[in-house]
Amino acid sequence: MTSDAPLVSCILPVFNAGRFLRHALASIRDQCYAPIEIVVADDGSEDDSLDIARSLGDGVRVVTQRGQGPAATRNLGAHVARGVFLAFLDPDDLWHREKLERQMRCFRDDPGLDLCVTHVQLFWEAAVAHEGERLNGHARATQPVPGFSTTTLLVRRSAFDQIGPFDPGLWFADAVDWFMRAERAGLHRRLLPDVLTYHRMHGSNLTRRRDRDSRDEFLRVVKAWTGAGRRQPAKTPSGSDEQPRLLEEPPGDVGPEGALSHPPAARGAQTGAQALVGDQT
Amino acid sequence: MKPETRFEVNEELVAAKVMDGEVVIINLSTGSYYTGNDVTGTLWPLIAGRCQVATMIELLCSHYDVPPARAAADLERLLHHLEAEQIIRPAGAAASSSPAAEVAPERQPYRVPEVEVFRDMAQLLALDPPMPDVGDIPWRRADERSHD
Numbered sequence: 001m002t003s004d005a006p007l008v009s010c011i012l013p014v015f016n017a018g019r020f021l022r023h024a025l026a027s028i029r030d031q032c033y034a035p036i037e038i039v040v041a042d043d044g045s046e047d048d049s050l051d052i053a054r055s056l057g058d059g060v061r062v063v064t065q066r067g068q069g070p071a072a073t074r075n076l077g078a079h080v081a082r083g084v085f086l087a088f089l090d091p092d093d094l095w096h097r098e099k100l101e102r103q104m105r106c107f108r109d110d111p112g113l114d115l116c117v118t119h120v121q122l123f124w125e126a127a128v129a130h131e132g133e134r135l136n137g138h139a140r141a142t143q144p145v146p147g148f149s150t151t152t153l154l155v156r157r158s159a160f161d162q163i164g165p166f167d168p169g170l171w172f173a174d175a176v177d178w179f180m181r182a183e184r185a186g187l188h189r190r191l192l193p194d195v196l197t198y199h200r201m202h203g204s205n206l207t208r209r210r211d212r213d214s215r216d217e218f219l220r221v222v223k224a225w226t227g228a229g230r231r232q233p234a235k236t237p238s239g240s241d242e243q244p245r246l247l248e249e250p251p252g253d254v255g256p257e258g259a260l261s262h263p264p265a266a267r268g269a270q271t272g273a274q275a276l277v278g279d280q281t
Numbered sequence: 282m283k284p285e286t287r288f289e290v291n292e293e294l295v296a297a298k299v300m301d302g303e304v305v306i307i308n309l310s311t312g313s314y315y316t317g318n319d320v321t322g323t324l325w326p327l328i329a330g331r332c333q334v335a336t337m338i339e340l341l342c343s344h345y346d347v348p349p350a351r352a353a354a355d356l357e358r359l360l361h362h363l364e365a366e367q368i369i370r371p372a373g374a375a376a377s378s379s380p381a382a383e384v385a386p387e388r389q390p391y392r393v394p395e396v397e398v399f400r401d402m403a404q405l406l407a408l409d410p411p412m413p414d415v416g417d418i419p420w421r422r423a424d425e426r427s428h429d
Contacts (some may be wrong), residue, residue, distance in 0.1 A: 120408055146404040179405050180343075191404065199408070215296035215307075222314050223305045226399070 006098055008154070009083030011039045014071035017091035018048040020200070024091040025056065027251050031099035037061065041077035043068055049091075071166035071174035074150060078160065086160050093198045094251045099196035103154040106190050113161035114187040117194035119244040120147035127201045144195045144244035150175045152197045159187055172214035173221045180225050193242035198250060217241040282357045284335035288328055288364070289372035297368070299325050305324065306368055312403035313366070320345065320394040321359065328363070331372045345391035364396065401412045 010028045014021065021040075028038055040053040044066035053062045063080050065073065078086055085104070089095060103116040121144050150166070153175075163182050166174040182189065297306040304317040304325040319326065323344060327337050333374060334356065341352040363369045 145407040147408050148405040149408045180402075183405070215309075216298060217304050218307060219296055219298045221301070222307060222402075222406075223300050223303075223316075225402075226305070226307060226316050227312075 001104055005033075005104075007033060007082060007085035008033065008036045008085040008087055009039055009077075009081030010036050010100075011041060011077035011081060011086060011088045012053075012091050013041050013043070013077060013088070014045060014047060014049050014091050015043040015070070015073070015174065016045045016047045018045070018052055018146075021049055021052045021097065023094060023251075024089055025053070025060070027094045027097070028089060029059070030097045030251075031095065031100045033104055034228045036062075036100065036208050037081070037083060039063065039077045039081050041065075041073045043073040044071070057266070066260040067104050069168060069171050071170055071175060072082075072168035074174075075165040077166065077191070078165065079233075081157075084157055085154055087154045092202060093151045094198040094200070096194075096196040096198070096247055096250060098194075098247065102192060102194055102196060106192065107154075107156075110190070112188050113156075113190055115153060115155040115189045115190060117147050117149070117154075117184065117189070118154040118192045118194055120149065120152060120197045120199050121142040121195045121246065121250070122199045125200065127202070133273055144246065146191055148175065148179045149199075150178075150199075151199065170217055170221070173217040176218065177221045177224075180221065193245045195244055195246045195250070204215055282334055282353075282360065284333060284338075286334045287371040287375060288360060288369040289331050289332045290329045291367055291370050295368050297325070297329070305307075307406065308367065310367075311400075313398060313400050314402065314407035315366070315368070315396040315408070317396040318392055318394065320392050321396055322358070324359070324394055328360070328369060331375050333375075334360070335369070341394075342400055343391055346388045347391040355393050359396070362396065 005200075012021070012028075013022060017024075025038065025040075028036065038056075038060045040049075040060055040062045042050055042053070042062065042064045044064070050062065050064070053060050061080065063076055065076055068076075074088055077088070085107070086102075087100065099118065103118065105115050107113050159182075163185055164180060167177050168174075170177055294308055294310045295306060296309060297304060299305075299322045302319045302322045304315075304322045306315040306317070309313070320341070323340065324337055327340060334353075337356055338349055338352050339355065341347055342349050345352075347355075360369065364371075
């Protein structure tokens with residue numbers, strides 16, 4: 001990496017994430033790309049999240065607020081970030097070590113690119129592996145999916161500022177709302193076929209109330225989208241017709257229990273992915 | 282379609298709500314979303330409430346200026362469409378409290394009940410909308426913080 005490579009700010013919005021935070025931080029610190037800065041934005045954690053973040057010394061900037069919700073916490077991190085590019089990682093998710101490098105390569109190859117997202121593979125902790133088994137028939141649960149989510153997003157700071165912050169009033173659909181605003185503004189985006197982000201499914205806070213609340217929130221966002229003159233055909237994102245590609249060496253050995261549980265279809269997909277390694281560079 | 286036929290919402294795959302008189306539906310499995318007009322919005326609580334087709338036709342004819350034969354044909358087309366999109370499925374029995382078809386004070390102009398299908402945001406909606414019974418954000422609202 002040349003010394004004039006642009007700084008990427010990696011923002012972790014945190015609330016009571018001590019159980020996962022070390023692994024998320026490790027997956028950032030393990031990135032091939034440099035230079036990066038790590039910003040932990042905490043929303044009033046009551047566990048050891050802050051101790052973990054601060055134990056890494058100057059390598060991690062920590063900013064705090066209290067009880068504002070995930071979107072506002074992402075915004076706090078973005079507000080203090082110094083990078084030319086912004087990336088976000090939820091502390092229960094993981095990045096492939098080549099995530100930022102591959103995304104930054106897209107920006108180098110296409111100077112007009114505003115944002116880049118990756119495919120995502122879900123994985124289940126052992127304690128909730130039965131959920132993965134139960135959802136085995138859902139493509140979203142077992143196959144790599146397009147990751148229009150903050151946790152895959154790498155965006156130019158200027159483009160982020162153009163669209164504006166995440167809506168702090170949304171607790172579940174803030175990312176979808178933001179991507180819809182970016183779509184409406186005509187930002188130039190790319191969806192990488194590579195699976196570079198791993199979305200952990202775990203047993204915390206699995207409540208009917210959240211399920212209902214989150215569904216209502218998505219419906220409101222979609223309603224607003226359909227009512228705002230969206231009827232123009234959407235642009236097909238670059239790379240959207242490419243088949244998802246799993247990479248070698250996913251960070252599947254860094255789970256808190258020492259091993260991560262993948263649903264059967266995902267295990268099969270990973271085996272098949274080995275043949276794609278030569279196609280990655 | 283028989284008058285006593287009932288449907289139910291495929292709750293595992295579907296989020297749906299009537300807002301401003303129109304129904305908005307997301308198929309959480311595919312990322313497709315749907316908007317229904319005001320007539321569909323009027324019908325939706327009866328569909329979701331497992332009411333009989335005959336009850337829905339009765340509602341259409343009492344609320345709108347439409348003859349029963351046309352209402353039945355349009356309703357059947359809508360229900361088949363929703364079933365093909367896996368939004369609804371046949372139901373065997375009535376819900377414990379099926380809504381009744383209320384009589385409107387004044388008949389409204391009729392429009393064919395239908396839903397528009399949008400698949401353009403399927404990629405955008407592929408990851409984030411919640412899957413059934415699976416929530417995954419660590420945050421608690423302020424009113425939940427004292428409960429853990």
